[in-house]
Amino acid sequence: MAKVINVVLSGGVGSRLWPLSRKEKSKQYIELFEGKSLFQQTILRNRLLCDDILIVGNIGNVHLSRQSLKDLNISSYTEVTEATPRNTAAAIAFAALTVDENDILIVTPSDHLIENDIEYNKSIAEAIELAKKDYIVTFGLKPTKPETGFGYIQINGNEVLGFREKPNLETAQEFLEAGNFYWNSGMFCFKAGIFLNELQKLQSDVFVKSKNAMEKKTNSELPLKESMLIPSISVDYAVMEKTDKIKVVKAKFQWSDMGSFDSVYEYLKSKNHPIDKHGNMVIGTDIHTEFLGIKKSILVVTSDAILVLKKDKSQEVKKVYEKLDMLGLKLV
DSSP states (O other), rough: OEEEEEEEEOOOOOOGTTTTTTTSOGGGGOOBBBOHHHHHHHHHHHHHHOSEEEEEEEETTHHHHHHHHTTTTTOEEEEEEEOOHHHHHHHHHHHHHHHHHHEEEEEHHHHHHHHOHHHHHHHHHHHHHHHHHHEEEEEOOOOOOSSSSEEHHHEEEEEEEEEOHHHHHHHHHHHHHHOOOOEEEEEEEEEHHHHHHHHHHHHHHHHHHHHHHHTTTTTOOOOHHHHHHHOOOOHHHIIIIIIIEEEEEESSSSEEOOHHHHHHHHHHHTTOOOOOOTEEEESSOOOOOOSSSSSHHHHEEOOOOOEEEEEGGGGGGGHHHHHHHHOOTOOO
């Protein structure tokens, strides 16, 4: 009998949340969200909706996902461990190749903050019904502001009219005013076999080389040599933007990909984290801090690094991360 399986993608780095997020402990494992990590919240949110859990991670963080699951007293799950990151098309292919072709996969990143369980459960139920009819389902979220850090989906009912890249502020405002552009959540739902058929048709090199790597894996671990041959391409480019089987669920739950300090700021503010009268926030220390002459700024403190940024410059933290990484510093 076909199962519903939560595929949890846990291989991201979270470079826009440096210095909190590091290669050795990326953002999905930081216990900043009411005592739990985003990874743990993802597992708990989907556990009652699904029959099984399948974790797709990488060799660098598999110990973190295992410990996170152990802390939740969860011992029944399946792993696929990537030898090297090959982006989401391959990661989802690995999951689909692990299960029965008629199993329905609910693919969720492990670093998203989702609130309002009732609406979330409704959206998942709607997606499963569409997946049973052999559609490939994505989830669109009604935008609440002209966000430049997310991709967008143009929608008419359950039909996808098109995908749009992360826009500039002027274009994001136009999307907001148009009313039929939704944030692209990066969540998906489909039968494993339907996805693999579309991947083979639309991006055959990813399909063939992912399948070859899977055939040569040892236990849960994929081989490095074969993995390096897999093209690194997102599932949006490989399948979602090309398939004629695409449908969208217009979701009403509260969602954020927690991809920047702007998102973290708004979340912590909603949980009554202290801010001063000018909208400045301190993260990571209880040391008394005063801000003079600046507004809506964030001070982030860790044991070996300090970041000071204007809230509206949150997307640019990635440039700092990339610079430090290029210099070979152990700070990333």
